Amino acid sequence: xxxxxxxxxxxxxxxxxxxxxxxxxxxxxxxxxxxxxxxxxxxxxxxxxxxxxxxxxxxxxxxxxxxxxxxxxxxxxxxxxxxxxxxxxxxxxxxxxxxxxxxxxxxxxxxxxxxxx
Amino acid sequence: xxxxxxxxxxxxxxxxxxxxxxxxxxxxxxxxxxxxxxxxxxxxxxxxxxxxxxxxxxxxxxxxxxxxxxxxxxxxxxxxxxxxxxxxxxxxxxxxxxxxxxxxxxx
Numbered sequence: 112x113x114x115x116x117x118x119x120x121x122x123x124x125x126x127x128x129x130x131x132x133x134x135x136x137x138x139x140x141x142x143x144x145x146x147x148x149x150x151x152x153x154x155x156x157x158x159x160x161x162x163x164x165x166x167x168x169x170x171x172x173x174x175x176x177x178x179x180x181x182x183x184x185x186x187x188x189x190x191x192x193x194x195x196x197x198x199x200x201x202x203x204x205x206x207x208x209x210x211x212x213x214x215x216x217x218x219x220x221x222x223x224x225x226x227x228x
Numbered sequence: 229x230x231x232x233x234x235x236x237x238x239x240x241x242x243x244x245x246x247x248x249x250x251x252x253x254x255x256x257x258x259x260x261x262x263x264x265x266x267x268x269x270x271x272x273x274x275x276x277x278x279x280x281x282x283x284x285x286x287x288x289x290x291x292x293x294x295x296x297x298x299x300x301x302x303x304x305x306x307x308x309x310x311x312x313x314x315x316x317x318x319x320x321x322x323x324x325x326x327x328x329x330x331x332x333x334x335x
Contacts, residue, residue, distance in 0.1 A: 148272075155315060155327070156266075156272060156315055156326040157326065158323060158324040158326070161322075161324075168323075170323050202272070211259070212260065212262075212278030212281065212319070213319035214274050214277035214317070215262070216277075216283070218272055218273070220271055
């Protein structure tokens with residue numbers, strides 16, 4: 112069974128940094144694109160970043176960095192210079208890709224990041 | 229960036245109703261369109277991928293259609309567990325973008 116477990120969410124002051132982790136089980140992370148998607152309180156979903164092997168795609172250039180450790184079967188999101196508007200639940204997800212479709216198919220339960228002074 | 233516009237933003241319906249949610253993209257994306265369901269306090273769950281493909285384990289009362297810029301999610305015979313928020317999402321080009329969501333409430 113595929114499982115994704117996020118951790119690392121916390122209350123952090125504006126300008127601070129945080130590293131989120133996502134531990135995967137039930138599959139080999141090295142064969143998948145992995146993603147981070149966030150959801151601000153009462154708002155919709157927002158894609159943050161993708162990674163597969165050494166290829167990354169992301170929305171917030173310069174502030175957020177996605178990385179992975181295949182040996183630990185984990186993916187990470189390093190966030191710096193955090194702002195109030197980064198307050199959200201951060202979800203880790205697998206990003207399934209085929210010749211005709213690409214979609215987020217497995218999701219973790221999310222980890223809460225709160226940016227506030 | 230591709231903008232995704234969902235309508236309506238909310239709707240009220242009764243158990244057994246047929247519900248239709250639409251999603252319009254700001255540029256063509258062929259069939260790189262997915263639909264997700266999110267219940268309160270839970271992570272999203274994919275229902276439909278590639279515009280019309282039913283994800284394994286999802287009830288057949290859910291269906292998707294469309295291509296290019298206009299897409300539809302239909303829920304036939306609405307069930308109590310279907311009251312949730314639904315999101316469309318384009319996977320044609322980065323940045324990946326979601327629609328604003330449609331909240332389906334009990335009438």
